[in-house]
Amino acid sequence: MSMFTTSSNSxxxxxxxxxxVDDFExxxxxxxxxxxxxxxxxxxxxxxxxxxxxxxxxxHFDVVLSDWNMPVMTGVELLQAMRADEKLFSIPFVxxxxxxxxxxxxxxxxxxxxxxxxxxYSPKQLAQRLEKALQWKPRGPGNFAVDGLPAQDGLAPTxxxxxxxxxxxxxxxxxxxxxxxxxxxxxxxxxxxxxxxxYRVRLAQTGAKAMEVLISNDPPDLVLxxxxxxxxxxxxxxxxxLRADPAFANTLIVMLTAAASEQDxxxxxxxxxxxxxxxxxxxxxxxxxxxxxxxxxKT
Numbered sequence: 001m002s003m004f005t006t007s008s009n010s011x012x013x014x015x016x017x018x019x020x021v022d023d024f025e026x027x028x029x030x031x032x033x034x035x036x037x038x039x040x041x042x043x044x045x046x047x048x049x050x051x052x053x054x055x056x057x058x059x060h061f062d063v064v065l066s067d068w069n070m071p072v073m074t075g076v077e078l079l080q081a082m083r084a085d086e087k088l089f090s091i092p093f094v095x096x097x098x099x100x101x102x103x104x105x106x107x108x109x110x111x112x113x114x115x116x117x118x119x120x121y122s123p124k125q126l127a128q129r130l131e132k133a134l135q136w137k138p139r140g141p142g143n144f145a146v147d148g149l150p151a152q153d154g155l156a157p158t159x160x161x162x163x164x165x166x167x168x169x170x171x172x173x174x175x176x177x178x179x180x181x182x183x184x185x186x187x188x189x190x191x192x193x194x195x196x197x198x199y200r201v202r203l204a205q206t207g208a209k210a211m212e213v214l215i216s217n218d219p220p221d222l223v224l225x226x227x228x229x230x231x232x233x234x235x236x237x238x239x240x241x242l243r244a245d246p247a248f249a250n251t252l253i254v255m256l257t258a259a260a261s262e263q264d265x266x267x268x269x270x271x272x273x274x275x276x277x278x279x280x281x282x283x284x285x286x287x288x289x290x291x292x293x294x295x296x297x298k299t
Contacts, residue, residue: 052066064093206229
């Protein structure tokens with residue numbers, strides 16, 4: 001049974017053909033299930049922007065729902081390619097992201113995004129975005145909206161292009177970035193909801209995906225790492241790999257696991273984890289712990 005519920009009388013986009021793009025199979029299934037609960041029956045999916053682009057050039061779609069961070073070709077790169085193609089230019093594009101920094105928002109607007117949706121989102125929010133996207137007409141960069149954020153008055157797009165960035169002294173201090181690594185989509189959604197607003201949040205469902213994020217140009221300050229994950233690289237292996245590289249000597253690592261034996265704890269701490277927390281845990285305790293670790297981390 002899906003963890004999401006939608007209104008039984010929803011008729012949004014029933015006749016529309018939707019393309020769902022996400023490198024996580026579980027997240028593709030979640031989005032597809034949500035769309036089906038809304039009455040949408042014509043749904044295709046792709047694992048990355050390049051695969052999506054091939055489908056778009058061979059089939060007709062009424063709207064694209066795409067994650068931002070993906071290997072091979074990201075969501076914003078897919079958006080850019082579509083807006084540069086006269087046959088694909090007018091297809092509405094909903095960009096889904098766990099991060100909503102002003103720089104990223106401005107980049108998406110500049111590329112011509114129709115709408116943005118901030119993870120984690122409710123079925124109602126998805127329905128609202130889909131409804132607006134299907135009504136969108138290409139008159140410039142698109143109609144911009146992001147759930148869960150303050151009003152973006154300074155970022156409203158115009159026919160001339162995206163709004164200019166605010167003066168430097170108006171920028172807020174950057175928030176610490178937390179990378180959540182867990183193979184269960186429900187856990188990713190719940191934890192990202194817990195941290196939203198206080199921290200920048202990035203998500204990974206496998207150890208290999210976590211390493212991609214960690215070696216990127218924007219590495220996290222803290223990794224919240226599940227111990228047991230499939231795919232050949234569990235949390236302990238990620239921790240061991242990080243601590244073997246001097247570049248990650250000051251990256252905070254908090255291990256989470258339902259297997260809370262003293263041996264497990266000793267192994268995690270022996271590999272270099274900063275803290276070990278057994279499931280289930282108190283959300284308030286986790287927030288307090290992360291706050292303490294981040295305030296006292298080495299610089």
